[in-house]
Amino acid sequence: MTGYGKATAELPEKKINVEIKSLNSKAMDLSTRIAPAYREKEIEIRNEISSKIIETMPNAICKELSKKIRTNKEIAAFVRRLFSLKSESNQIRFENIEVLYAGEILEAGKIIESYKANGYQYIYYTPSQYKKWNSDIWVHISEGYSTHDVIGQEFDRVIIPMDKNFFFENGKLKSYAHPYREYILPKMLFQGLTRTRERLAILVYDNPPLFEELLSIAMNPAAVDE
Numbered sequence: 001m002t003g004y005g006k007a008t009a010e011l012p013e014k015k016i017n018v019e020i021k022s023l024n025s026k027a028m029d030l031s032t033r034i035a036p037a038y039r040e041k042e043i044e045i046r047n048e049i050s051s052k053i054i055e056t057m058p059n060a061i062c063k064e065l066s067k068k069i070r071t072n073k074e075i076a077a078f079v080r081r082l083f084s085l086k087s088e089s090n091q092i093r094f095e096n097i098e099v100l101y102a103g104e105i106l107e108a109g110k111i112i113e114s115y116k117a118n119g120y121q122y123i124y125y126t127p128s129q130y131k132k133w134n135s136d137i138w139v140h141i142s143e144g145y146s147t148h149d150v151i152g153q154e155f156d157r158v159i160i161p162m163d164k165n166f167f168f169e170n171g172k173l174k175s176y177a178h179p180y181r182e183y184i185l186p187k188m189l190f191q192g193l194t195r196t197r198e199r200l201a202i203l204v205y206d207n208p209p210l211f212e213e214l215l216s217i218a219m220n221p222a223a224v225d226e
Contacts, residue, residue: 075096
């Protein structure tokens with residue numbers, strides 16, 4: 001989204017003006033114009049801005065999803081709960097959501113192949129051309145589409161992995177920062193999840209705490225029989 005903000009800090013010996021502008025983009029491309037006296041603080045400033053964007057992203061995602069639901073209501077409700085455990089509970093039964101678990105990478109590969117044989121589209125996280133990371137392993141597990149490949153597309157059935165990079169903190173889904181700062185895993189996950197039209201399978205790899213949380217969401221104790 002586009003936006004603009006401006007703030008001024010009055011200190012005893014100086015006044016600091018800060019302006020922030022944002023434009024539509026598929027990835028975060030942060031550029032700064034800093035006075036020479038503060039150049040040594042540039043990395044610290046960039047990291048702080050990036051962390052704040054990631055921290056507030058679940059709320060932004062939920063608002064955007066509420067405004068324009070591209071998937072069915074069941075998938076949309078599940079995604080809202082996934083990104084924010086504190087979001088309003090609902091009475092929808094997640095009958096078309098499956099949460100799977102694999103403790104070994106070979107086991108994960110077999111599960112993905114099995115679901116592909118049943119009509120599921122496998123979606124993995126787009127690897128960076130500049131920085132290698134542990135999430136790149138999903139590219140080699142099985143043939144599929146990256147989260148950037150599927151922009152603008154939809155599939156009846158989707159299977160997507162979540163590994164140790166993801167965790168919940170204070171009720172919010174978060175991830176460890178990718179070494180290439182423009183790659184934000186929760187945003188790529190959101191892109192993959194919302195390609196689903198009918199059935200969604202999430203494969204949790206070697207992350208028991210995450211599996212328990214996702215299983216709890218999928219079971220949805222707030223749901224009632226009609």
